[in-house]
Amino acid sequence: MPLDRGPRSCPHRIVAAARRPLRYRCRVSETPNETPQQPLPAKSFDPRTFREKPVSFVRRGRMTPSQERAWDELGPRFLVELPRDHAVTSIAKDASLDPAAVYGRTAPLTVEVGSGQGHAIVHAASEHRDRDYLAIEVFQAGLARTMIRAEWADTTNLKLVEANAPEVLEHALPAGSVDEIWVFFPDPWHKARHNKRRLISEDFMRIAARALRPGGLLRLATDWQDYAEQMREVGDAASADFERAFDGDWAPRFDGRVLTAFEQKGIDKGREIRDLAYRLR
Numbered sequence: 001m002p003l004d005r006g007p008r009s010c011p012h013r014i015v016a017a018a019r020r021p022l023r024y025r026c027r028v029s030e031t032p033n034e035t036p037q038q039p040l041p042a043k044s045f046d047p048r049t050f051r052e053k054p055v056s057f058v059r060r061g062r063m064t065p066s067q068e069r070a071w072d073e074l075g076p077r078f079l080v081e082l083p084r085d086h087a088v089t090s091i092a093k094d095a096s097l098d099p100a101a102v103y104g105r106t107a108p109l110t111v112e113v114g115s116g117q118g119h120a121i122v123h124a125a126s127e128h129r130d131r132d133y134l135a136i137e138v139f140q141a142g143l144a145r146t147m148i149r150a151e152w153a154d155t156t157n158l159k160l161v162e163a164n165a166p167e168v169l170e171h172a173l174p175a176g177s178v179d180e181i182w183v184f185f186p187d188p189w190h191k192a193r194h195n196k197r198r199l200i201s202e203d204f205m206r207i208a209a210r211a212l213r214p215g216g217l218l219r220l221a222t223d224w225q226d227y228a229e230q231m232r233e234v235g236d237a238a239s240a241d242f243e244r245a246f247d248g249d250w251a252p253r254f255d256g257r258v259l260t261a262f263e264q265k266g267i268d269k270g271r272e273i274r275d276l277a278y279r280l281r
């Protein structure tokens, strides 16, 4: 069987897959709870391909031919490749992303976690060319669309990483290197049994505190009231590291946040949009 076939023809050949571009790798289970596309033969089961903690995403969708083309043509310009750990979207613990080397200059860095199709970050990168931006996403079609947008906007200050974002913040970025972290409309995982997959947690606050510079901001937004309350609880509980950067119950809408389909959907369903902002002490 040729090695460069798509995911369907690749029954978990992790070693061969590691030599291929990431988008051709076969999909393996990211958590112990996720059912693999095809059962692994008992003898080849490798527990290292499963993660210790649940992740906040399910990889979905395949790229369209035009997104595939964008990936091939624009990937070398926008994508930052990092060494991987065992899971497809994981990052090696000794990975290193040096912003000065990646952007060719030193400028305040904003990192967007779960950047989707890139609406917010491409807009920001084109409006603030004196700042640098890093979009971290696991959804390949979203990354391809972000690259297409960034090409239209002719940005030179935006880079993308395809990975589980907390691992990039924890392992690859230098401590204190980030000016702002944005998490807008993270997947709500609203069923009680899925709540443990929510991105914003005590652990995430610890990871964000390491990556941010003193005085740096963590900006959050969601249309799920109970998730907003959970975000505020964990943000307030991290008071040794963070302080509220807003008065009253909620932060005002962050004007750098453009309206995306996720926010519009929440509004259409009559949900309140909640913003929060925490400053690293």
Ligand SMILES: C[S@@+](CC[C@H](N)C(=O)[O-])C[C@H]1O[C@@H](n2cnc3c(N)ncnc32)[C@H](O)[C@@H]1O
Pocket: 055, 056, 057, 113, 114, 115, 116, 117, 119, 136, 137, 138, 139, 142, 163, 164, 165, 166, 183, 184, 185, 186, 187, 199, 260, 261, 262, 263
């Ligand atoms: C509901 S969408 C919101 C996208 C975008 N922020 C917006 O407002 O349009 C959440 C996105 O986060 C991504 N995501 C979830 N967990 C992630 C993680 N741990 N690392 C990287 N991306 C993640 C998902 O793939 C998805 O595209």
